[in-house]
Amino acid sequence: RLVYTHIMPRRILFAAGHGGGGHKASARAVLDSLPRSLSDSDVVETFDIGYTVEACVWGLKEPRASGFDGDEVYNLLLRHGWMVTAGFLGLFVRVFTYLFRSRIVGGLVRLWSEAPPDLIVSFVPFFNSHMRDALETVNPNATLITVVTDFASSAEHPWVDERRRGGAVRHIIVAGTSTLQQQCKQLGYAPSDVLRTSGMVVHPTFHRAAKRHSRQPSADSIMVQHGELAQPEEEERDDPEEDACGALLGRPQEPRRALVSFGAMPPMRVEAVVDALKRRWPALEVVALCGANARLLDRLRARGDCVAEPMLPALQVRDHMRRTDMVIGKPGPGTVSEALASGAAFVSERRGVMAQEKKVLEWVEEVGAGVVVDDLSSPPADLCEAVRRCHPTVRARAEANRAVFEVRDLVMRCLELDVSQTLLGAASEGTW
Numbered sequence: 390r391l392v393y394t395h396i397m398p399r400r401i402l403f404a405a406g407h408g409g410g411g412h413k414a415s416a417r418a419v420l421d422s423l424p425r426s427l428s429d430s431d432v433v434e435t436f437d438i439g440y441t442v443e444a445c446v447w448g449l450k451e452p453r454a455s456g457f458d459g460d461e462v463y464n465l466l467l468r469h470g471w472m473v474t475a476g477f478l479g480l481f482v483r484v485f486t487y488l489f490r491s492r493i494v495g496g497l498v499r500l501w502s503e504a505p506p507d508l509i510v511s512f513v514p515f516f517n518s519h520m521r522d523a524l525e526t527v528n529p530n531a532t533l534i535t536v537v538t539d540f541a542s543s544a545e546h547p548w549v550d551e552r553r554r555g556g557a558v559r560h561i562i563v564a565g566t567s568t569l570q571q572q573c574k575q576l577g578y579a580p581s582d583v584l585r586t587s588g589m590v591v592h593p594t595f596h597r598a599a600k601r602h603s604r605q606p607s608a609d610s611i612m613v614q615h616g617e618l619a620q621p622e623e624e625e626r627d628d629p630e631e632d633a634c635g636a637l638l639g640r641p642q643e644p645r646r647a648l649v650s651f652g653a654m655p656p657m658r659v660e661a662v663v664d665a666l667k668r669r670w671p672a673l674e675v676v677a678l679c680g681a682n683a684r685l686l687d688r689l690r691a692r693g694d695c696v697a698e699p700m701l702p703a704l705q706v707r708d709h710m711r712r713t714d715m716v717i718g719k720p721g722p723g724t725v726s727e728a729l730a731s732g733a734a735f736v737s738e739r740r741g742v743m744a745q746e747k748k749v750l751e752w753v754e755e756v757g758a759g760v761v762v763d764d765l766s767s768p769p770a771d772l773c774e775a776v777r778r779c780h781p782t783v784r785a786r787a788e789a790n791r792a793v794f795e796v797r798d799l800v801m802r803c804l805e806l807d808v809s810q811t812l813l814g815a816a817s818e819g820t821w
Contacts, residue, residue, distance in 0.1 A: 394506075399507035399804060403435040406519070408460035409467065410653025410680070411723035412512040415538045417703070418592040421508065422797040431804070436643040438513045445496020446489050452500075468682055470779040472655030472719070476743030479514075479545035486515050497523035503819060508803055510534045514542075518550045521560050529557035532803045536563040539722050540748040542572050552577035561803070563796055565589040565722075568748060584799055588790030589726035592703040595710070596730055596790070599620060648713040648733070649677040652699065652721050657685055659768045662717065663695050669716045669768055676709055707731055717765060720749040725759070729786045735759030736772065 405416040416435065427433060433637040439460045440452035459482065466475035486493065497520060505528035511517055517535045522533045535548060535693055536608070542548040549562055549572055563584045564570045573583045647666055659677055666675050675695040679686035688696035710716060712730035718724060728735045735758055737750060753759040760775045763770060769775075 390575055398410065400432045400504055401431055401800075401804070402506045402509045403433070404441075404509060404511040404513055404516075405435060406438045406460050408439070408463040409721070411538050411721050414592065414703070414723050415536060415590045416510070416512045417591050418793045419536065419796050419800065420518075422593050422793050423800065429643045438511075438516055441497070441500070442493055442516065443499065445493045448496070460511045461476050463656045464681070467652065467654035468656060470658045470741070472656075472741040472743050476545055476745065479745070482515055483544070483547060487638040493519045494522045494745055496777075498526045501527045502629065506531055508532050508534070508800070510536060510800060512536050512538055512547045514539070514548045517548065517560075521556070521558050524558045525556055532559045532561065534561045534563060534796075534799065534803065537565065537569055538590070539569075539745045540589075541568045541745075541750055543748075544746050545743070549573055549578070552582075558796050561799070563590075563792075563799070565792055566724075566748075567750065584795065586792035586795045588730075588786070588792045589722055590792045590796055591723065591726045591730045591790070592707070593793055594704045595707045595727050646674045646676065646713040648709050648716045649675060650706075650718040650724050650728075651678075652719050652724060653680040655680050655682050655685060655719075657682070657688075658766070659685055659718075663689065663692075665716070665766045665768055667694055669770070669772075676713070678709070691794075696744055714773075715759075717796065719761055720746045720753065722746075722749055725749055725753065728792070729758055732783060732787045735764065735781050736765070736768075736776065738762050738765045740764050756786070758786055759783075795806055800805045 401815075403416050403420060405413045407413060420433075420435075423433075428651035436453075437452065440454070443449070443458060458571050459478075463475055465479055466472075466478065474694070493516070497702075501523060506524070506533060507528065509520055509524070511520060511533065517533065523532050524533060537548045539546055539548065549569070552560070554577075559582065560578075561582050561584060562569070562573050562578055563586060565583075565588055566575060567584050570583060570585045574580075580690040591777075649659055649662055649666075655678070663677055664677055666673055677685075677689050677697050678694055678701065679689065679697055683699075686697050687701055691694055698705075700820050701709075706727065710728055710733050713733050715722065715736050716731075716733045717736040720735070720742065725735050727738075735753055737753065739750065739761060740763065742750060750761050754761050757779055759779055760772060762772070
């Protein structure tokens with residue numbers, strides 16, 4: 390149980406975007422791991438970084454809540470399967486943030502001056518130094534936490550900038566890989582300002598022992614909808630018979646189930662991947678997550694030989710992953726981490742990979758957590774055996790990743806709250 394007391398309510402902001410789905414999913418994961426009672430004593434809000442930056446640049450009184458913007462361009466490229474082009478879009482955003490830096494920082498100061506945030510938890514690249522500079526003006530005693538949702542900071546997706554000395558705002562980087570940890574060191578971040586977690590952040594429902602790890606009952610977890618706190622719609626279920634982690638090595642040579650997941654904005658090419666799987670293994674049960682692509686959903690449902698699902702809550706995605714032999718799709722850091730946390734090997738391809746995803750493929754092959762092929766529309770005949778060889782590593786990784794709880798504890802400590810009866814220890818680096 391969490392025990393804490395303080396006098397003045399603090400303002401806590403969670404920054405995410407709506408390009409793709411990984412940043413938003415990670416933010417939701419940490420929010421849902423926080424105790425419900427936190428929202429009773431403090432102000433917890435989420436904001437969309439794209440709409441906020443737009444308001445800063447154009448001098449708007451407040452950010453809009455919806456509409457077409459740069460993130461939607463990114464989503465459009467993903468739906469059409471133009472992955473490489475979508476990846477290069479990051480270089481354009483980087484130039485934009487450089488040219489309009491003073492406007493962005495000044496706009497954030499204007500938006501936050503009346504109610505300065507005490508803590509910002511960022512799940513977005515590009516704008517972390519802008520938020521830090523704005524905090525230096527409105528509240529130098531504030532803390533900025535950047536939860537990096539990629540396996541590394543890159544030119545296309547810059548998460549970590551060179552740390553300038555003399556600033557009052559504390560900036561903490563949450564690094565889920567050793568590569569990120571080393572990048573932070575090279576850029577001048579002190580070890581005490583880097584939290585090296587045991588993996589990438591995934592929603593608590595993906596952990597086999599989520600109930601046991603969580604200090605609060607599942608009904609007390611919080612969900613954020615349109616910036617407000619709300620009760621979860623579903624109680625977490627824990628069905629050992631459907632937990633794939635426990636009996637992976639006992640599975641037959643032929644796969645029984647495959648889950649196809651290309652993120653929140655899957656391309657139409659997913660149908661070609663499903664086609665290839667059904668041709669190679671006719672008896673294979675294929676489930677395809679269609680996300681926000683309604684056209685893909687209709688086409689796959691019309692086939693009749695696979696299960697096509699729309700955008701699903703984390704609990705249902707986890708259930709699908711626990712029942713599958715392998716997750717096949719785009720190597721997004723979130724999808725890969727969710728698959729491993731659920732006990733499923735990940736299968737991806739080298740074709741059309743975005744720059745920030747190359748490190749993910751390298752990691753998957755290096756640790757043996759999955760299989761990387763040249764083209765998913767032409768899977769190799771020995772894919773099943775290759776997947777089986779990954780299962781011991783997958784099982785170990787599923788048990789080791791406690792990142793969402795480690796970030797939860799970091800947030801609580803930054804708020805100077807007393808975290809008693811800690812079930813999860815600190816990560817390997819830093820003082821948290």
